Amino acid sequence: MHKRPDVPAYLRHSSGQARVILNGKAFYLGKHGSKVSRQRYDALIAEWLSSKRSKTFGLEAA
Numbered sequence: 001m002h003k004r005p006d007v008p009a010y011l012r013h014s015s016g017q018a019r020v021i022l023n024g025k026a027f028y029l030g031k032h033g034s035k036v037s038r039q040r041y042d043a044l045i046a047e048w049l050s051s052k053r054s055k056t057f058g059l060e061a062a
Contacts, residue, residue, distance in 0.1 A: 007045050007048075007049070008020050008021055008022055008045070010029075010037075010038070010041050012032040012033075013026075013028070013032070016031060016032055017029070017030065017031065017032060017037075018030060018031065018032040018033070018034070018037035018038075018040075018041065020041055020044060020045070022044070022048055022057055022058050023054075023055060023056070023057055023058055023059060025058045025059065027044055027058065029041050029044070
């Protein structure tokens with residue numbers, strides 16, 4: 001049986017954008033592989049982890 005990863009993966013969308021999926025919502029981070037997209041990924045994951053992996057993270061009204 002496969003173990004689930006501790007954090008969601010840094011993914012490449014067919015458009016060339018980097019994205020991560022949290023609670024079923026895709027967050028686009030910029031050009032895949034770029035330093036900026038990695039920094040955005042790290043910041044978003046840190047925020048998600050600090051929310052104790054909240055099931056409502058990213059679903060709140062902005």
